[in-house]
Amino acid sequence: MRTLKIATATVIVTAGLVLASCSPAAESPEGGPEELPAGAQVDADATISIGSMYEPQNLDNTSGGGQGVTEALTGNVYEGLFRLADSGGVEPLLAASHEMSEDGLTYTFTLQEGATFASGKALTADDVVYSIEKVTADDSQSARKSQLAVIDQVTAIDDSTVEVTLSERSISFIYNLSYVWIVNSEFDGDRKTEADGTGPYAVGQWTRGSALSLERRDDYWGDPAKNAEVVFQYFSEATALNNALLTGAVDVVTSQQSPDGLAMFESGGDFVINDGESTTKLLLAFNDAAAPFDDVRVRQAVSYAIDDEKLLDSVWGEYGTLIGSMVPPTDPWYEDLTGLDPYDTQKAADLLEEAGYADGFTFTIDTPSYDPHPTAATFIQSQLADIGVTVEINTISADEWYTKVYQNRDFEATMQEHVNDRDLVWYGDPDFYWGYDNAEVQEWVAQSELVASEAEQTELLKLVAEKTAEEAASEWLYLYPQIVVATNAVTGYPLNGLNSQFFAYDIEKSV
Numbered sequence: 001m002r003t004l005k006i007a008t009a010t011v012i013v014t015a016g017l018v019l020a021s022c023s024p025a026a027e028s029p030e031g032g033p034e035e036l037p038a039g040a041q042v043d044a045d046a047t048i049s050i051g052s053m054y055e056p057q058n059l060d061n062t063s064g065g066g067q068g069v070t071e072a073l074t075g076n077v078y079e080g081l082f083r084l085a086d087s088g089g090v091e092p093l094l095a096a097s098h099e100m101s102e103d104g105l106t107y108t109f110t111l112q113e114g115a116t117f118a119s120g121k122a123l124t125a126d127d128v129v130y131s132i133e134k135v136t137a138d139d140s141q142s143a144r145k146s147q148l149a150v151i152d153q154v155t156a157i158d159d160s161t162v163e164v165t166l167s168e169r170s171i172s173f174i175y176n177l178s179y180v181w182i183v184n185s186e187f188d189g190d191r192k193t194e195a196d197g198t199g200p201y202a203v204g205q206w207t208r209g210s211a212l213s214l215e216r217r218d219d220y221w222g223d224p225a226k227n228a229e230v231v232f233q234y235f236s237e238a239t240a241l242n243n244a245l246l247t248g249a250v251d252v253v254t255s256q257q258s259p260d261g262l263a264m265f266e267s268g269g270d271f272v273i274n275d276g277e278s279t280t281k282l283l284l285a286f287n288d289a290a291a292p293f294d295d296v297r298v299r300q301a302v303s304y305a306i307d308d309e310k311l312l313d314s315v316w317g318e319y320g321t322l323i324g325s326m327v328p329p330t331d332p333w334y335e336d337l338t339g340l341d342p343y344d345t346q347k348a349a350d351l352l353e354e355a356g357y358a359d360g361f362t363f364t365i366d367t368p369s370y371d372p373h374p375t376a377a378t379f380i381q382s383q384l385a386d387i388g389v390t391v392e393i394n395t396i397s398a399d400e401w402y403t404k405v406y407q408n409r410d411f412e413a414t415m416q417e418h419v420n421d422r423d424l425v426w427y428g429d430p431d432f433y434w435g436y437d438n439a440e441v442q443e444w445v446a447q448s449e450l451v452a453s454e455a456e457q458t459e460l461l462k463l464v465a466e467k468t469a470e471e472a473a474s475e476w477l478y479l480y481p482q483i484v485v486a487t488n489a490v491t492g493y494p495l496n497g498l499n500s501q502f503f504a505y506d507i508e509k510s511v
Contacts (some may be wrong), residue, residue, distance in 0.1 A: 006210045028086040030506060031252075031274040031484055032491025040489070040510035048490065049242050050508045051250035053370060054500070055234040056212065057399060058192035059203070061181055062140045064402055065192075067419060068104045069499045071254060072212055072232045074501040077118075078197035080108055081128065082174060086494040086503065088330060088421075092179050094123065094198060097314035104169040104452075105208050109162045115221040117184045118195075118202035125156035130185035132164070143420065146177040146429055149174065150449070164509045171450045171457055174423070179499070192282040200225040210234060214504065225505040226492065238371060238387060245271070245485060251509065252486035252493050254502050257371050259317045265485050275319065276482035276495035277418045278423040279328040282372070283473040284365070284380060286413050289435030292361055293413065300470035301351035307343040311379050312478040315372050319481035325469040326424045328479055332454065333424070333461035341476075360388030367393060367415040368401050376477060377415050406433045417480070420502045424461060427468045 056069035060485055061078075075083055081095035091236045092098075098109045115123040132154050135142045142148075152167040166173065184196045195203040200220045204213035214230040233250055238241040256262065263348040265271035284291035284306070293299050312320050321329070324337030352358060367377040374395055381391035396404065405411045428445025431435040441464050448460040468474075492506035 002224065019191060028494045028503075029276065030086075030491065031272060031276075031486060031493045031495045033246055033272055033488045037488060037510060042226075042508045043510075044509070046509035047229040047231060048227045048252070048504060048509060049250040050230060050232050050504065051235060051244050051253040052242060052255075052500070052502075053235055053238070054254075055209070057230075058404070059195050059206070062134055062137075062142045063192055064141045066398065068234075068401070070406060070500040071497075071502045072214070073195060073197070073199075073203075074121045074181070075199060075503045076214055076230070076505065077195050077199045077203055078183065080178050080180050080182060081200050082178040084175075084178045084498055084501070085500060086496045088498060088502075090175055094128075094182055095275075097175075099232060104171075105166045107160065107164045107166075107173065108157070109163070109164070110145040111160045113160070115198050116219060117198055118217060119184060119187070120219075121184055121186060121196075123182065123198055124131065124159045124185075125162045125316070126159075127185045128162045128192075129154045129156050130184055130410065131182045132180060134183065135180050136460075140441055142179070144176050147176045147425070148180070148252045157299040158304055167291065167368050168450060169452075170201070170449060172449060189427035193441045204229070210459065212394050215452065215466075223505075226508045227504070230504040230507070236370070245487070248487070251490045252484065252507070254484065255497060256481075256483035256485055259319055259483075262483070262485070270488055272486050272488055274484040274486070275496065276484060277330060278480045278482035278496070279330055279498060280328060280417050280480040280482070281323060281328065282376060282417050282477045282480065283415070284376075284413060285433055285434045286474060287411055288473060289409070289430075289437065290412065292355070292357065292363065295355050296471045297351045297355040298357065299389070299475075301355070301357075302389070303341050303472040303475045304351070305343045305389070306380055306383050306477070307474060308338075308341070308477050309343070311376060315375060316478070316481060321479040321481075323476050323479045324416070325465040326427065326463045326474070327461075328421060330419055331424070333458045333465060335462055335465060337465060339473070340466075340469045352387060352389075357389075360390065362390040362392065363412040364392045364394050365413050366401065366405055366411045366416060367395055369395050370398070373415040373417075409433055409435065421498065424464055424468070427464060427473055434474060436468070438467065438471065441467050444483065 033500040053069050054071050055070035057064055057066040061069055079093050082090050085091050094108045094112050096112045099106050136148050150166050150170045153165045155163045157163050187196045201214035202217055204215045206212045212232045216225040216228050279364040303351050308322055317471045322338050324341050327334045365377045367373040384391050405414050425445050426432045427436050428442045444460045444464050448457045451457050489510045492508050494503050
């Protein structure tokens with residue numbers, strides 16, 4: 001799982017309607033050298049090779065496709081009514097315009113003219129209705145399913161107009177729609193292995209365990225991609241990924257997993273190291289619904305016993321940021337709450353004794369097998385031994401994690417990275433995988449969607465951040481840096497990778 005940020009909506013009241021338009025996001029930051037190498041020319045038909053450690057589980061984002069499917073397909077193959085720009089703003093995309101009723105319960109969307117799917121089918125309102133209902137369906141595994149449960153009805157008014165009625169006001173509705181892929185309602189293939197989107201690329205070939213290619217669409221409704229093809233090449237460990245970049249097998253790496261490999265790219269002028277903004281949090285997530293972590297004192301004790309600063313330094317050196325809650329600095333309701341989680345082994349021991357665990361206890365951490373999760377789990381194992389707590393480490397694959405932890409809630413504690421921004425609200429859902437259940441928090445989260453202004457929303461969610469931090473709902477270890485490394489022959493790649501997406505259509509390669 002993996003990151004977000006929203007632009008303020010401009011609202012004009014007129015004749016019973018509010019004409020709502022997302023204010024333009026700041027220009028999306030793009031990486032690359034300020035000037036191309038001397039004598040170089042851009043190859044408009046280049047193939048861009050992108051190195052990643054996040055292969056899709058499948059190609060359907062409502063069926064557990066995972067971080068990899070977001071990275072490769074969002075914005076490249078599939079588009080939404082709105083898009084989350086790499087700068088963090090929400091911009092109109094397939095929605096040419098939209099209106100909101102004065103009571104905030106009815107939204108009317110007008111679609112872009114001339115938009116088609118890769119199969120050639122024209123985009124219609126029926127596709128939008130189908131796509132939204134697919135995300136909110138009972139069997140959907142979309143991360144936005146619960147937030148969009150506020151939708152009461154979706155109606156195709158005509159081929160180019162969609163009306164959405166909400167059961168109650170939702171100040172984050174447009175933001176949440178940026179997560180919804182618009183798919184072909186008439187597609188009769190297997191969405192897990194095939195794709196048909198309105199984006200600037202069509203899926204070429206997917207060789208599982210190796211690569212996924214995207215081919216430029218000459219019939220794309222918007223500005224065409226600046227390259228002919230993109231190939232996402234997948235690696236299971238960071239050394240192989242770095243070697244591929246060093247030898248020219250890939251042009252850009254979407255996200256460095258460790259600073260250890262950066263030295264080889266720092267000299268010679270052949271590579272560019274970009275330090276972008278991240279919203280990816282590394283968590284030790286407790287199963288708050290089961291003993292011993294249903295006791296707030298136990299969660300607090302474990303959190304106090306872990307030296308987050310030492311862990312961050314051991315993994316990332318000078319990169320990364322300590323974080324005291326689920327809220328990164330780019331979220332509107334951020335406050336520095338690191339002071340609520342100091343490293344204090346004596347306080348940890350006192351809390352364990354108070355909770356009835358003076359002699360410690362044993363628990364298991366289920367950790368995904370890819371870095372830095374096993375490293376962090378081993379560090380935590382060593383630290384908790386100092387207060388008499390025994391940690392057993394169970395290393396599992398990403399697929400096993402999804403089934404065992406996320407779906408079945410069969411765990412005591414787990415390592416996981418959470419990418420999305422504004423994901424603090426999951427602590428208001430006791431059915432989410434970590435099972436945190438606080439009635440006050442649930443009420444604040446619910447009310448934060450019903451308010452009429454973002455200022456009111458911000459104040460309520462600050463309360464949520466403070467309460468979850470005080471109760472150590474999870475142990476937030478650190479905020480990842482976002483380090484994109486590329487050869488100096490490519491430009492135009494995204495720097496921040498919000499929500500794990502990696503827009504490839506502006507990448508240019510010189511020859």
